[in-house]
Amino acid sequence: MSKERVKLAVVGLVLFVVLTLAALALFSAGPGLVQVQPQGAATTFTDLAITNNASVGGDLTVTGGATAASFTGDVTGDLTGDVTGDLTGDVAGDLTGALVLGADDFVTLTPGTSITVTNGAAFTPTATYQPLVAAAEVTPTITAGATAGRLVALTNTGTDVINLADSGTLKLSAAAALGQYDVLVLVSDGTNWIEISRSDN
Numbered sequence: 001m002s003k004e005r006v007k008l009a010v011v012g013l014v015l016f017v018v019l020t021l022a023a024l025a026l027f028s029a030g031p032g033l034v035q036v037q038p039q040g041a042a043t044t045f046t047d048l049a050i051t052n053n054a055s056v057g058g059d060l061t062v063t064g065g066a067t068a069a070s071f072t073g074d075v076t077g078d079l080t081g082d083v084t085g086d087l088t089g090d091v092a093g094d095l096t097g098a099l100v101l102g103a104d105d106f107v108t109l110t111p112g113t114s115i116t117v118t119n120g121a122a123f124t125p126t127a128t129y130q131p132l133v134a135a136a137e138v139t140p141t142i143t144a145g146a147t148a149g150r151l152v153a154l155t156n157t158g159t160d161v162i163n164l165a166d167s168g169t170l171k172l173s174a175a176a177a178l179g180q181y182d183v184l185v186l187v188s189d190g191t192n193w194i195e196i197s198r199s200d201n
């Protein structure tokens with residue numbers, strides 16, 4: 001090999017080493033952005049620690065314990081661990097653990113949309129705290145067949161009397177005549193609405 005070729009080979013080798021070191025320095029410098037592109041087959045990480053935000057576009061499956069300072073997305077699977085932070089969304093699944101309220105928390109029933117009841121017509125409660133109103137004294141009926149165990153507190157917020165007959169699938173201690181602010185509390189057995197209590201306020 002000629003001297004010139006040896007020189008070129010040495011220069012090439014030095015350039016290769018310098019570029020490799022530069023690339024390593026670039027990728028090890030933080031913080032950076034690491035993107036994981038979808039692959040045909042699942043990629044398995046033995047350990048993956050993320051110290052900043054992580055955005056997951058697809059499903060997130062956690063088989064171990066999960067601790068999150070904040071979790072703002074929906075949880076559609078089962079949640080078997082404790083929730084120690086605030087839960088601001090709806091819980092549509094079953095709660096099989098204890099429901100523990102903090103020392104500064106209340107059970108708060110968001111009122112359902114007020115229903116204007118009419119004579120002889122059935123109305124369907126939409127919330128446990130169900131305000132009712134009428135345009136004149138009326139005797140409506142209540143739709144049967146609600147989910148068993150559902151509670152409803154019918155509250156007449158208007159000045160016109162709302163009568164509820166003790167008949168059919170409405171099982172009362174006696175007919176109810178709800179004046180303003182009077183309340184009738186019922187529970188459904190899946191077919192009937194059964195009176196728990198009433199209050200003439």
Ligand SMILES: [Ca+2]
Nearest residue numbers: 166172173174
């Ligand atoms: Ca009765």
Ligand SMILES: [Ca+2]
Nearest residue numbers: 179182200201
């Ligand atoms: Ca009253």
